[in-house]
Amino acid sequence: MTLDLTPKPGAAPWPSRLWAHVRMELRLLSRQGEQLLLTIVIPLMVLILGSKADSLLKTDAPLDVVLPGVLALALVSMSFTSLAIGTGFERRYGVLKHLGATPLSPQGLLWGKALAIALAQGVQGLLLFGVALVLGWRPQADTSWISFGALVVLGSLAFAGLALLLAGSFRAEITLALANLLFILASAFGGVVVSVDRLPAPLAPLVAYSPTGALGEGMRAVFAGDPAGMHLVVLTVWANVAGAACMKWFKWE
Amino acid sequence: MAKLERVPPAAVVIEDLTIRYRKGKELFSAVDGLSMTMNAGEITSILGPNGAGKTSTIEACEGFRRPTSGTIRVFDLDPVRDAVQLRPRVGVMLQEGGAWLGVRAGELLRYVASLYANPLDVPALLERLDLQDHAQTNFRRLSGGQRQRLCLAMAIVGRSDLVFLDEPTAGMDPHSRRATWDIIRELRDGGAGVVLSTHHMDEAESLSDRIHILKDGRLAASGTPTDLLRESRNPLLELSVNGELDLVALARAVPELNKVVDAVAGLYSFDVKPSTEIMARVASWCVDHRIELRGIRTHEPTLEELFLSLTKRVEQ
Numbered sequence: 001m002t003l004d005l006t007p008k009p010g011a012a013p014w015p016s017r018l019w020a021h022v023r024m025e026l027r028l029l030s031r032q033g034e035q036l037l038l039t040i041v042i043p044l045m046v047l048i049l050g051s052k053a054d055s056l057l058k059t060d061a062p063l064d065v066v067l068p069g070v071l072a073l074a075l076v077s078m079s080f081t082s083l084a085i086g087t088g089f090e091r092r093y094g095v096l097k098h099l100g101a102t103p104l105s106p107q108g109l110l111w112g113k114a115l116a117i118a119l120a121q122g123v124q125g126l127l128l129f130g131v132a133l134v135l136g137w138r139p140q141a142d143t144s145w146i147s148f149g150a151l152v153v154l155g156s157l158a159f160a161g162l163a164l165l166l167a168g169s170f171r172a173e174i175t176l177a178l179a180n181l182l183f184i185l186a187s188a189f190g191g192v193v194v195s196v197d198r199l200p201a202p203l204a205p206l207v208a209y210s211p212t213g214a215l216g217e218g219m220r221a222v223f224a225g226d227p228a229g230m231h232l233v234v235l236t237v238w239a240n241v242a243g244a245a246c247m248k249w250f251k252w253e
Numbered sequence: 254m255a256k257l258e259r260v261p262p263a264a265v266v267i268e269d270l271t272i273r274y275r276k277g278k279e280l281f282s283a284v285d286g287l288s289m290t291m292n293a294g295e296i297t298s299i300l301g302p303n304g305a306g307k308t309s310t311i312e313a314c315e316g317f318r319r320p321t322s323g324t325i326r327v328f329d330l331d332p333v334r335d336a337v338q339l340r341p342r343v344g345v346m347l348q349e350g351g352a353w354l355g356v357r358a359g360e361l362l363r364y365v366a367s368l369y370a371n372p373l374d375v376p377a378l379l380e381r382l383d384l385q386d387h388a389q390t391n392f393r394r395l396s397g398g399q400r401q402r403l404c405l406a407m408a409i410v411g412r413s414d415l416v417f418l419d420e421p422t423a424g425m426d427p428h429s430r431r432a433t434w435d436i437i438r439e440l441r442d443g444g445a446g447v448v449l450s451t452h453h454m455d456e457a458e459s460l461s462d463r464i465h466i467l468k469d470g471r472l473a474a475s476g477t478p479t480d481l482l483r484e485s486r487n488p489l490l491e492l493s494v495n496g497e498l499d500l501v502a503l504a505r506a507v508p509e510l511n512k513v514v515d516a517v518a519g520l521y522s523f524d525v526k527p528s529t530e531i532m533a534r535v536a537s538w539c540v541d542h543r544i545e546l547r548g549i550r551t552h553e554p555t556l557e558e559l560f561l562s563l564t565k566r567v568e569q
Contacts, residue, residue, distance in 0.1 A: 003377050005436070006443035007414035010370030011341040020367040028355055090353065098351025101315055102411070103341045103368045 011103035021104055021112030022119065028086075029120060035082050038183070039124060043074040046193060047128060051135045063137035067128070068219035069193035072155070074124045076192060076212060079117055079156040081183040084163035087113075088175030091167060097253045106252075117156065142225035147218075151228060154235040155215040161242025162211065168250030186212040195220055211238040264415045264446035265291040265314055270323035272309045272470075283309040285470035286323070291463070293414065293446040296437060298457040300450075301467035302564050307450050308348075310467070311417055314448070315345050327415065341369060344416040346408035348423070350400060352392045358403050359388030362410060369411035378406050383432065397424035405433060415446045422456060434460055454557035464556070466563055473563045478556060485559040489552040490527040492535065493520050495545035506538045507531065519547075527551040 050066030057065050090096050100106045167175050191213030196204050207213035218231030272284040284306040291297040301307045312318050316332035330339055366372035379385045382402040422430045441447050451457055458478050466474040504511045512524040532549050539546040
């Protein structure tokens with residue numbers, strides 16, 4: 001077959017470029033066993049085990065206690081740990097640099113990642129809500145779905161900002177180690193799954209103002225029908241701080 | 254009558270470019286007052302030892318870094334400010350790859366192709382680069398040479414009119430190298446500008462229409478390969494004999510051979526304009542003195558020798 005190597009430059013329209021990148025991100029994500037374990041299997045396991053832990057949790061509706069924490073955990077695993085590790089290695093292998101020089105552009109890369117994470121989180125949400133419903137969980141009538149949506153958006157922005165800050169500053173291996181370590185620490189002591197008032201006294205007030213604490217407590221408030229305004233404010237501050245830090249310190253290579 | 258010369262349009266014009274980095278407390282000039290052009294429809298090689306400023310210069314042309322001072326125009330546009338217009342027109346092949354390890358070769362190339370309006374046919378390009386049997390192979394499992402070919406494919410799949418290739422044949426076997434050279438020539442013949450950075454002097458000599466040699470961030474020499482070699486030095490006369498030559502006796506018999514450039518065990522080079530007449534006198538002198546002459550030839554200057562002499566390190 002002959003190949004016509006004469007120049008005929010031109011960029012594909014931006015929606016096709018963006019969509020091509022989103023599909024690429026999702027394909028790569030779905031192929032990585034450790035990422036699926038982290039973002040899908042672990043949250044599902046916590047949900048299922050938690051639904052049987054009525055005596056441990058001293059409640060007759062354990063899913064009401066566990067589901068909000070699991071949703072927060074799933075969000076952190078995707079928009080923080082998975083994003084940080086993926087971006088860290090993309091930076092190391094020159095993927096960010098290379099794609100930034102194609103018609104995708106750095107902006108397209110950023111938006112493509114954001115959209116891919118949003119879609120992946122949609123899948124996480126469907127799975128977790130689906131399994132919870134099968135296990136017998138029912139939403140309360142006074143659950144504010146608007147607050148839930150705001151928590152997801154602001155939480156994702158804050159954690160994605162922190163993830164990019166990590167990935168854009170450290171070597172890929174350090175990012176890998178830190179992202180996993182922080183995920184484990186945050187799940188155990190960060191107010192994600194375990195509510196802040198069950199944490200040891202000196203830790204509790206600190207955790208309440210951390211992004212993990214604000215997200216976890218926010219989720220629990222929303223599903224208990226309580227206002228989540230304070231938690232939303234905390235997450236907004238974190239999203240802005242992380243975003244500004246990224247603008248200042250993120251290195252493409 | 255005035256000779257009509259084809260003047261190729263400039264793709265890249267660099268004027269008085271300086272790029273400085275901060276290294277700890279020191280300010281270090283990677284590029285220092287560099288001016289040069291690279292034309293469309295030509296292959297331009299940028300040569301220089303490591304640290305001469307090649308990568309900094311090329312990366313500034315690609316818009317990856319801003320000049321400290323001076324200007325770069327790519328198709329009369331600014332590589333940083335006009336990046337949106339330039340990205341489809343400039344193909345980039347990075348030295349370190351620029352690919353996900355977990356991506357399949359065919360999938361990656363299809364993805365990059367989909368970012369452009371008129372991409373090359375992906376199966377045909379894979380076949381041309383002898384990658385058709387590896388379309389399903391993960392980047393991680395490709396050999397060094399296969400990776401290089403795939404990265405070359407990514408740089409040209411968008412049919413850009415300027416292509417930057419950073420050491421495109423590093424790690425390739427001789428067959429792939431020749432195939433890559435053919436592709437680079439075809440790109441040029443089709444009207445694209447190709448900018449090549451390489452450490453292979455044979456590659457630069459056989460491919461380039463124009464060569465820029467950098468040293469310490471400055472232009473050390475510039476021109477077509479023929480011009481550079483013509484200006485570099487005279488051809489040498491080289492003798493190889495079994496045993497040792499009495500150079501003094503030889504110079505008495507053939508006075509033209511008084512400038513010895515090199516003399517190592519049986520191999521002698523003389524700075525003299527070689528001629529059949531001189532060669533005949535040398536041969537007959539050898540016969541008279543019972544010296545076993547193994548070879549007598551002219552040694553044309555090579556780009557490698559010119560490069561080494563131009564970029565010689567000054568010992569401190």
